[in-house]
Amino acid sequence: MQPDEPQLVERIQQGNLSAFNSIVERYQSLVYNVSARILGDQFAAEDVAQETFISAHRAIGGFRGGSLRAWLLRIASNLSYDTIRSKKRRPDASLEESMENPNFAVPSKDPGPEQLAIQNELQGKIQGVIMGLPTDQRAVLVLIDVQGMSYDETAEIIGKSIGTVRSRLSRARARVRDALMQHRELLPERFRQV
Amino acid sequence: MRTDNVLGPFRHTSDDRRRELLSPYIDGELTDGEAREVEQHLASSEDARQELTDLLMAVSLLNNLPTLEASRSFKLEAVPEPEKSPPRWSSLWATGLATSMATMLLVSLVVGDILDVLIQTREMAVQSIERFEQAESAAATALVPASAPTPADHEPRSDGGTEGGRAASVSEPAARQIEAANSVAPTPAQELTDVAPQAATSQQAELVAAAAQILPSPQEDTTQPDPASGEQVADLQARALAAPIDPPKSPKPETTPRLAPVVAAVAIPPASAAVQKSSQSESAREPQAFTAAPDTDQEDVEEPPVVETTEDEVADTTSVAAEFAQQTVAPELASAPAPSPLKTSPSPPSVGTSQAVDEVVEASTVDDQSVASVPVTDDVQAVGALETMGDAGIDDDTSSPKLVASVVIGDRVDLQTDEIMTLDRARKSDNAIELPLRQIQVVAGTIVFLLAATTVVIFRRRRSPVD
Numbered sequence: 001m002q003p004d005e006p007q008l009v010e011r012i013q014q015g016n017l018s019a020f021n022s023i024v025e026r027y028q029s030l031v032y033n034v035s036a037r038i039l040g041d042q043f044a045a046e047d048v049a050q051e052t053f054i055s056a057h058r059a060i061g062g063f064r065g066g067s068l069r070a071w072l073l074r075i076a077s078n079l080s081y082d083t084i085r086s087k088k089r090r091p092d093a094s095l096e097e098s099m100e101n102p103n104f105a106v107p108s109k110d111p112g113p114e115q116l117a118i119q120n121e122l123q124g125k126i127q128g129v130i131m132g133l134p135t136d137q138r139a140v141l142v143l144i145d146v147q148g149m150s151y152d153e154t155a156e157i158i159g160k161s162i163g164t165v166r167s168r169l170s171r172a173r174a175r176v177r178d179a180l181m182q183h184r185e186l187l188p189e190r191f192r193q194v
Numbered sequence: 195m196r197t198d199n200v201l202g203p204f205r206h207t208s209d210d211r212r213r214e215l216l217s218p219y220i221d222g223e224l225t226d227g228e229a230r231e232v233e234q235h236l237a238s239s240e241d242a243r244q245e246l247t248d249l250l251m252a253v254s255l256l257n258n259l260p261t262l263e264a265s266r267s268f269k270l271e272a273v274p275e276p277e278k279s280p281p282r283w284s285s286l287w288a289t290g291l292a293t294s295m296a297t298m299l300l301v302s303l304v305v306g307d308i309l310d311v312l313i314q315t316r317e318m319a320v321q322s323i324e325r326f327e328q329a330e331s332a333a334a335t336a337l338v339p340a341s342a343p344t345p346a347d348h349e350p351r352s353d354g355g356t357e358g359g360r361a362a363s364v365s366e367p368a369a370r371q372i373e374a375a376n377s378v379a380p381t382p383a384q385e386l387t388d389v390a391p392q393a394a395t396s397q398q399a400e401l402v403a404a405a406a407q408i409l410p411s412p413q414e415d416t417t418q419p420d421p422a423s424g425e426q427v428a429d430l431q432a433r434a435l436a437a438p439i440d441p442p443k444s445p446k447p448e449t450t451p452r453l454a455p456v457v458a459a460v461a462i463p464p465a466s467a468a469v470q471k472s473s474q475s476e477s478a479r480e481p482q483a484f485t486a487a488p489d490t491d492q493e494d495v496e497e498p499p500v501v502e503t504t505e506d507e508v509a510d511t512t513s514v515a516a517e518f519a520q521q522t523v524a525p526e527l528a529s530a531p532a533p534s535p536l537k538t539s540p541s542p543p544s545v546g547t548s549q550a551v552d553e554v555v556e557a558s559t560v561d562d563q564s565v566a567s568v569p570v571t572d573d574v575q576a577v578g579a580l581e582t583m584g585d586a587g588i589d590d591d592t593s594s595p596k597l598v599a600s601v602v603i604g605d606r607v608d609l610q611t612d613e614i615m616t617l618d619r620a621r622k623s624d625n626a627i628e629l630p631l632r633q634i635q636v637v638a639g640t641i642v643f644l645l646a647a648t649t650v651v652i653f654r655r656r657r658s659p660v661d
Contacts, residue, residue: 015273017270017272017273020270021269021270024267024268024269024270025267025269028264028267028268028269029261029263029264031268032262032264032268033261033262036262037259037262042262042264042265045262045264046264046265046266046268049264049268050268051659052268052659053268053269053270054270054274055277055658055659055660056660057270057273057274058274058276058277058660059658059660062660074660075659075660078659078660078661079659082659122255123259123260126255126256126259127259141256144221145253145256145257146256146257146259148257151218151221151223162223166217166218166223167214169217169218170213170214170215170216170217170218171214173217173249173252173253174213174217174249176252176256177248177249177251177252180251180252180255181248187251187255191251191255
């Protein structure tokens with residue numbers, strides 16, 4: 001928790017909306033990216049991010065301290081799981097579409113045409129591999145390897161032990177590695193020569 | 195090679211563990227011991243080193259995934275309204291309804307089952323009590339003839355006007371036999387023949403036998419009894435009862451009263467015929483003389499001529515008649531398939547007649563088989579107990595002189611012990627089939643109830659994302 005967060009939380013609990021919006025501004029990208037990587041759908045991720053902050057504002061009165069970021073990401077991951085379950089009940093779009101979603105390809109600053117195409121394809125493949133993981137492994141992989149969180153904070157977010165986080169992450173990484181080895185031609189040149 | 199095959203699973207388990215340790219090794223999340231173990235493994239295994247390299251490549255690619263940009267801001271423009279109740283009302287109503295129905299089903303199953311068990315238990319208890327009482331009364335009835343007549347047995351007894359002048363006082367067993375005999379073939383002669391074997395003294399037996407010769411046989415028209423004969427019978431009966439009590443002359447006084455009176459009362463040919471036969475066999479007075487069974491069919495029974503006999507002859511004849519009835523006539527009846535004596539009775543038995551027959555049957559069969567009156571139901575028919583419904587049948591087993599006790603009394607039938615046991619076994623087997631069905635019903639109801647309850651819990655405990 002950042003130094004000013006306890007005061008912000010106190011002000012939010014007193015009904016200060018601007019204080020809450022400052023929290024939103026601080027974490028909205030993180031919440032959105034975690035949701036988007038877990039869901040594999042940026043539009044759904046936006047809905048989840050919005051719902052995350054609404055739910056957080058409603059529940060902020062029960063916040064008893066700790067990591068506000070972890071608390072928000074816990075809400076976001078739970079809402080992402082709910083969205084995945086509802087999509088499974090009402091499959092309006094196949095997961096294959098989400099896996100090949102070109103929106104996940106973010107162009108680099110100075111790409112050549114060929115490099116841009118390969119980069120987009122690789123990023124799409126990686127997102128596809130992530131979407132192929134079980135939901136519990138996917139969240140751990142996204143939080144630690146994509147968002148760079150620690151094992152402890154990830155354990156707090158998913159509500160599991162560090163041992164569980166380590167095990168899930170190890171299995172998720174092994175699967176990603178095996179999947180990427182099947183598309184070695186898309187890897188950067190430094191990895192292709194290995 | 196062989197060792198590798200044997201230890202294969204353990205070796206792979208160890209490799210899997212080391213492979214799993216590579217991931218936290220990259221992140222520095224291993225203990226010192228685990229880290230040393232991984233490093234030793236990497237130093238000794240080229241495959242492990244390649245695996246680590248590939249894993250680092252994958253993690254690097256994941257770490258370098260670009261940050262996605264949302265198309266809009268998620269700042270709140272207004273304070274959101276308080277959250278409504280999570281469960282949807284339609285789902286709540288549906289699950290509540292399902293729960294109520296499942297609960298009602300379960301309760302109805304359980305209550306119905308309990309009531310069914312209680313009713314069946316009560317019915318079984320009542321039937322057991324009835325059987326016990328009937329067996330007890332049958333046993334008591336059978337024991338009475340063995341005792342000497344008491345003064346109470348000589349109390350005057352009125353049997354109604356149809357009996358004419360037959361309102362004489364008789365002993366209790368004799369009265370029973372007379373009643374039974376009247377119910378089947380109400381002729382004074384046969385009545386006295388029935389009394390004869392039961393007579394407590396030889397003097398009584400003589401007098402009764404003499405009266406039997408005087409009175410008409412069953413083949414004669416009995417609708418209008420001869421008043422003169424009735425008076426003679428009454429007189430003889432009175433004299434018989436007033437006579438001093440002597441030890442019985444019968445060679446088997448303890449056993450003969452059981453079955454012989456029954457046969458005499460229910461099925462024997464006219465008493466006068468028996469007396470006639472005994473008179474004709476006067477030279478050979480041993481009971482063996484009667485082993486040649488007479489034809490008991492009534493069509494073959496000719497009207498017996500009146501034979502003049504002395505008192506001694508009557509006495510001998512009377513005592514031997516009982517032997518004849520027990521040893522000869524009863525087996526003959528047992529071997530005779532049909533028609534039964536009751537079937538060929540001149541007049542169909544009324545309810546009172548059936549009851550009298552029932553008493554006789556109970557008294558006669560108490561030694562061998564207990565008799566119980568049970569309602570006529572499907573399972574009674576199933577055990578074949580009603581094959582002789584409507585009449586008193588004769589047991590097919592010719593070696594046994596017993597009477598089949600399948601006598602219909604209204605909607606009830608008397609069963610012997612073996613038949614009752616067969617019926618009980620059939621009913622127990624039915625219960626054994628019904629029991630698993632009830633258990634299945636209860637289990638099914640419980641499962642439905644639990645499913646409905648679980649559904650309600652799931653809907654009501656819709657997880658809050660904040661949890």
